[in-house]
Amino acid sequence: MGNGDQFLLGVSDLIVLVFETMVQINRTQKKIRRFFSQVRYAEKRRTLKWKLRKKSKKETARRVKFQREYNAKLPPVTLIAPKNFSLVENANAVLKYFSDAEKKLKFGQVVFLDISKVTRMTPDTVALMAASINSKEFHHASNVTGNAPEALAPNALFIESGFYDHVITPGFFTIGAENMMHRGMDTKVLGTVVKKASIIGTEHVFGNAKPLDPLYNTLVECMSNTHSHADLTGLGKCNWWLFVYSDPKEKITSYTFIDLGVGIFESAVVKGPVQKFMKKTPFFDNMILADELLAGRLKSRSKKDTALRGKGIPQINEDANNTIFRSFYILANDVKIDLKTKKKERLQYPLNGTLLHWELQNV
Amino acid sequence: MEIKDEIIIAKDFSDHVGARYKREGPFSGELFLETILLPKFEKAVQGGYVLFVDLDKGFGYPSSFVSGSFGKLSLEKGADLILKHIKLKSDDNPLRIDKIIDEIKDPTGVDL
Numbered sequence: 001m002g003n004g005d006q007f008l009l010g011v012s013d014l015i016v017l018v019f020e021t022m023v024q025i026n027r028t029q030k031k032i033r034r035f036f037s038q039v040r041y042a043e044k045r046r047t048l049k050w051k052l053r054k055k056s057k058k059e060t061a062r063r064v065k066f067q068r069e070y071n072a073k074l075p076p077v078t079l080i081a082p083k084n085f086s087l088v089e090n091a092n093a094v095l096k097y098f099s100d101a102e103k104k105l106k107f108g109q110v111v112f113l114d115i116s117k118v119t120r121m122t123p124d125t126v127a128l129m130a131a132s133i134n135s136k137e138f139h140h141a142s143n144v145t146g147n148a149p150e151a152l153a154p155n156a157l158f159i160e161s162g163f164y165d166h167v168i169t170p171g172f173f174t175i176g177a178e179n180m181m182h183r184g185m186d187t188k189v190l191g192t193v194v195k196k197a198s199i200i201g202t203e204h205v206f207g208n209a210k211p212l213d214p215l216y217n218t219l220v221e222c223m224s225n226t227h228s229h230a231d232l233t234g235l236g237k238c239n240w241w242l243f244v245y246s247d248p249k250e251k252i253t254s255y256t257f258i259d260l261g262v263g264i265f266e267s268a269v270v271k272g273p274v275q276k277f278m279k280k281t282p283f284f285d286n287m288i289l290a291d292e293l294l295a296g297r298l299k300s301r302s303k304k305d306t307a308l309r310g311k312g313i314p315q316i317n318e319d320a321n322n323t324i325f326r327s328f329y330i331l332a333n334d335v336k337i338d339l340k341t342k343k344k345e346r347l348q349y350p351l352n353g354t355l356l357h358w359e360l361q362n363v
Numbered sequence: 364m365e366i367k368d369e370i371i372i373a374k375d376f377s378d379h380v381g382a383r384y385k386r387e388g389p390f391s392g393e394l395f396l397e398t399i400l401l402p403k404f405e406k407a408v409q410g411g412y413v414l415f416v417d418l419d420k421g422f423g424y425p426s427s428f429v430s431g432s433f434g435k436l437s438l439e440k441g442a443d444l445i446l447k448h449i450k451l452k453s454d455d456n457p458l459r460i461d462k463i464i465d466e467i468k469d470p471t472g473v474d475l
Contacts, residue, residue: 188389189387189388190381191377191388191422194422198423211422213423215423228387311426312425312427
């Protein structure tokens with residue numbers, strides 16, 4: 001080995017030594033920072049302000065727990081449902097009903113959902129009811145009880161819907177052969193479920209099991225949207241519900257897809273600094289976003305493939321024009337959109353989540 | 364160019380395809396691209412022949428699936444090369460062909 005090689009070896013050793021020293025210094029700095037932060041935290045915990053705040057928080061939690069326990073022993077609060085118990089037809093009254101129930105449940109009161117006097121009920125409301133009752137954001141670990149409509153038509157819809165499969169009930173009820181209520185517990189896009197739901201509709205409406213692209217595609221996009229956007233804390237964290245109901249009197253099958261996530265508008269990322277600032281304030285109007293949403297101009301939260309994404313809702317909007325759909329609605333947050341007429345309505349009581357409802361017909 | 368290979372999506376992959384990404388659920392566009400479309404497409408380009416893609420018997424082809432497979436392929440390889448080496452067939456619903464060709468031509472657009 002010549003002098004040159006020794007020199008090279010010396011330089012490489014020196015580089016390794018410098019690197020190791022830097023790593024060591026970095027580690028020591030981190031330890032020092034952690035030590036001082038622990039000292040600061042310990043000092044903070046000794047202050048009177050800290051102790052008072054802790055005590056106050058503990059007291060509040062104790063009071064809330066006591067109040068909930070006390071309320072739970074009270075007789076159930078009976079909430080009488082509006083006669084027209086249809087979310088798509090009577091959105092504000094139905095959403096107010098669920099909002100009132102949620103407020104009572106939050107304080108530990110047992111709620112009795114009295115729907116016995118309902119004269120008009122549509123499948124979308126059954127789906128909302130099933131999803132709500134099974135959502136902890138709705139029941140807050142309090143008890144919810146209820147009854148069924150007395151009137152013949154809403155009673156048949158309610159009993160045959162499969163609703164009772166998703167609640168604890170002393171009775172025995174069978175889901176109608178041409179109906180389906182599915183709870184997507186694993187939150188994923190399930191082609192098998194979509195296929196089954198499509199066949200139920202096409203067999204009832206058209207009398208065959210032929211593929212129907214707009215129907216199949218819409219269902220997949222609904223599930224995909226829930227997976228990607230319904231929970232702001234991560235992907236695939238929100239359950240979805242799909243309710244398929246075939247009208248025994250008409251060749252109509254209705255589909256209701258619902259997730260009780262944050263809602264399309266809450267999850268939307270707006271463009272421009274002014275809109276971004278305004279969105280954080282209560283003055284922001286979601287109605288402004290409705291057109292942007294339908295046109296696919298709202299940005300995705302995901303950083304992956306941003307150029308490729310944003311086609312799901314525009315596809316649904318386009319497919320909604322197809323004559324095979326008698327009606328098509330999107331309800332999310334405080335906005336209701338009729339995709340057939342493109343009419344938008346501001347809701348007085350928000351839907352905490354996203355609901356899509358459409359009817360398949362043979363024309 | 365001669366057709367030397369084919370993909371019958373309903374038979375070779377699934378008749379009920381899913382959404383865009385594998386994490387979203389089974390039979391996604393991403394899975395289709397990685398396991399079937401891309402390898403067969405690359406062979407077709409190397410071999411100088413046309414890959415025949417049969418869309419029939421499938422229940423539908425959602426935008427997210429099409430974008431996650433054909434759209435992604437178009438971004439990576441270019442629309443002209445894909446249209447030169449892929450031939451689509453759908454007797455059930457010819458609109459599927461238009462949809463996929465539109466996606467290949469403009470993978471970043473949202474106009475339907």
